[in-house]
Structure formats: C-alpha cells, structure tokens
Amino acid sequence: MKIACIQLSSGENYENNFKDIVKYVNQAIKNKSDLIITPETxxxxxxxxxxxxxxxxxxxxxxxxxKIREVSKKYKKWILLGSICVKVKNKLRNRSILVGPNxxxxxYYDKINMFDVKIPNKEQHRESKTFKAGNKLITANLPWGKIGFTICFDLRFPELYRSLSKKNLSFIAVPSAFTKFTGQKHWLTLLRARAIENFCYIFAPAQTGKNTPKRETFGHTAIISPDGKILALKKLGKGVIYSKINPKLSMDLRKIIPSLI
Incomplete structure (x- = not known):
C-alpha cells in the first residue's frame, strides 16, 4: 500500500488553493499512490x-x-480531503471527507476539538467562534484496513485516539495546520506518541509557511509507523511525501504487545 500526504500553504485566495490541491493530487496519482490525503483547511x-x-x-x-470526486472516479483512487470549510445552516464545519474510487x-468527519487557545505574548485562536464542533467518532473501511478520522487539535486528546483504536483500526489520519510555535514544541512528539499508544499508522499531512498575516504554520508533514518510526517527512514548502507500508504491522504489534485494553 502506497500512501501520499500532501503539504500545502493554503491562504485566503480560494482559487490558488484550489489549483494547488489539484496539482498535488495529480502528482500523487502519477506516482501510483493508493491513498492520497490533503491537510486541514x-x-x-x-x-x-x-x-x-x-x-x-x-x-x-x-x-x-x-473536482476531487471527478478525479477520484477517473483514476479510481481513494482521496481524503483532510478538511474543507463546509456550510451547515448558519455555522461552518471543519470537515474531513473521504472519497472512494467510484x-x-x-x-465524513467534523472536527470535535476546537482550537481555542491563548499563548501569552504569542497568539490566540478561537475556532469555536466560527466553527461548530462535531460529536461523533468516524471510521471507514478501506481495501487495506480500517482508518479513523481526526483533525489537528484532536491530536492533543489521547482518549479520542484510544476510543478509535478499539475499533480495530490500522490507520489514523491527522490532517493538520499546527501553528509554528506549538508545532516546534510538540508536533512530531505527539504524532509518534499516538502511533505507539495505539499501534496505528499515522498519516499527518500539514499546512506550512505564512498562510495569512496572522497565521504561520509548522509544516513537517509526516507518515509514522505503528512503532513510532518516521517513515517520511517533509519539513517545509509545498509538496508530497510517500511511503509504502505494511497494513498488517498494526495488528501484528498488538498481538506481540497486548496493551490495548
């Protein structure tokens, strides 16, 4: 199974973001990826x-x-839009959407944990002012195993991941837009921790660079194995990373170390 995780630098220009998504999805298709994932927002x-x-x-x-549905059907690919902003009545949802090869x-999964933080002398964010939180854990069956859905700030809630892992997952997606400040401190450590705790592959496409005058993201798109090994990493700049993985490894490790109770 070949995974592709896309790193973007999405901003306030919708058309430019659209073009970048299509560009890198097509690049991943040309590289014969089985599952393609874009970052949050x-x-x-x-x-x-x-x-x-x-x-x-x-x-x-x-x-x-x-467009993603058209491309997915044309090339018979699984594509996970890490998240897009979706209108639901008078609120927005930060929504991750899985499209099948048909x-x-x-x-689809609506982000549960809103990014409401205030970092002294640094920055503050109040996602809940604009977005409505989801309240359901979501998984999906792929030809290679089951995948669980999370988004960015969810990463800081280990109980959510443990609840997902009890559903016999092999993979968890973590499309993200970690800030540069918090990413430098915690991003890769948290990704590896969630992988090891739950013996799941972690697919973590990320936003990078100066997205808006008030927001700079950390990048460091990563694919992590169930034993915590970084299989692929893109630190900065837009692009795609790839890794061939063994879906069976997740279940094998759970048999060797039966720590999921």
Missing part, C-alpha cells in the same frame, strides 16, 4: 469570518469537493 485559511463564509459552501456544492463520498 485545504480549501481556505483565514482569521476573517467574512472571508471564511464567503468562500465556504454546502458540501454537495463545494467546487473543490466536486467518486462517491464514503464518510
């Missing part, structure tokens, strides 16, 4: 409610999702 990054609402759509009307939506 691939479609748009902004601290402005006005801009977020202007360039967000109902799920069945989203231009980026429509171009149909298989499952």
């Amino acid at each position: 691939s479609s748009l990054m902004s601290s402005s409610r006005e801009i977020l609402f202007k360039y967000s759509f109902e799920m069945n009307k989203d231009p980026i999702l429509k 171009g149909k939506i298989v499952k």
Whole structure:
C-alpha cells in the first residue's frame, strides 16, 4: 500500500488553493499512490469570518469537493480531503471527507476539538467562534484496513485516539495546520506518541509557511509507523511525501504487545 500526504500553504485566495490541491493530487496519482490525503483547511485559511463564509459552501456544492470526486472516479483512487470549510445552516464545519474510487463520498468527519487557545505574548485562536464542533467518532473501511478520522487539535486528546483504536483500526489520519510555535514544541512528539499508544499508522499531512498575516504554520508533514518510526517527512514548502507500508504491522504489534485494553 502506497500512501501520499500532501503539504500545502493554503491562504485566503480560494482559487490558488484550489489549483494547488489539484496539482498535488495529480502528482500523487502519477506516482501510483493508493491513498492520497490533503491537510486541514485545504480549501481556505483565514482569521476573517467574512472571508471564511464567503468562500465556504454546502458540501454537495463545494467546487473543490466536486473536482476531487471527478478525479477520484477517473483514476479510481481513494482521496481524503483532510478538511474543507463546509456550510451547515448558519455555522461552518471543519470537515474531513473521504472519497472512494467510484467518486462517491464514503464518510465524513467534523472536527470535535476546537482550537481555542491563548499563548501569552504569542497568539490566540478561537475556532469555536466560527466553527461548530462535531460529536461523533468516524471510521471507514478501506481495501487495506480500517482508518479513523481526526483533525489537528484532536491530536492533543489521547482518549479520542484510544476510543478509535478499539475499533480495530490500522490507520489514523491527522490532517493538520499546527501553528509554528506549538508545532516546534510538540508536533512530531505527539504524532509518534499516538502511533505507539495505539499501534496505528499515522498519516499527518500539514499546512506550512505564512498562510495569512496572522497565521504561520509548522509544516513537517509526516507518515509514522505503528512503532513510532518516521517513515517520511517533509519539513517545509509545498509538496508530497510517500511511503509504502505494511497494513498488517498494526495488528501484528498488538498481538506481540497486548496493551490495548
């Protein structure tokens, strides 16, 4: 099984973000990837409610999702849009959407844990002002095993991952947009911890660079094995990383070290 994780630098220009998503998804397809994953808020990054609402759509009307469904069907690929901003009534959802090789939506997950933080003398974010939190754990069956869905700040809640791992997962997706400040301190450590604790592959595509005047993201897109090994890593800049993995390893490790209770 070949995994592709895309690193983007999405900003407030929806059209440019659209072009980058299509560009790197097509690149991953040419490299014969089985599963392709984009980062959190691939479609748009902004601290402005006005801009977020202007360039967000109902799920069945989203231009980026429509394009991904077309590409997925044409090339018979599994593609996970790490997340896009989706309009649901008067609120937005930070939504991760899995598209199957027939171009149909298989499952979607709304981010549960909102990024509401205040770092003294650094930055503050209040995701819950604009987005409505989800409340359901979501998994999906792939041809190679079961995958669980999480998004970015969810990474700091180990109980969520343990609840997912009890569903016999082999993989967990963590599309993210970690800030540069918090990413430098914790990103790779948390990814490896979640992989080891749950004996799951972690697929973590990330945002990178100066996305908006008020937001700089850490990058460091990573693919982590169930024993915590970093299989592929892209520190900075836009692009794609790849790794061939053995889905059976997750279950093998659980038999050797029966720590999931």
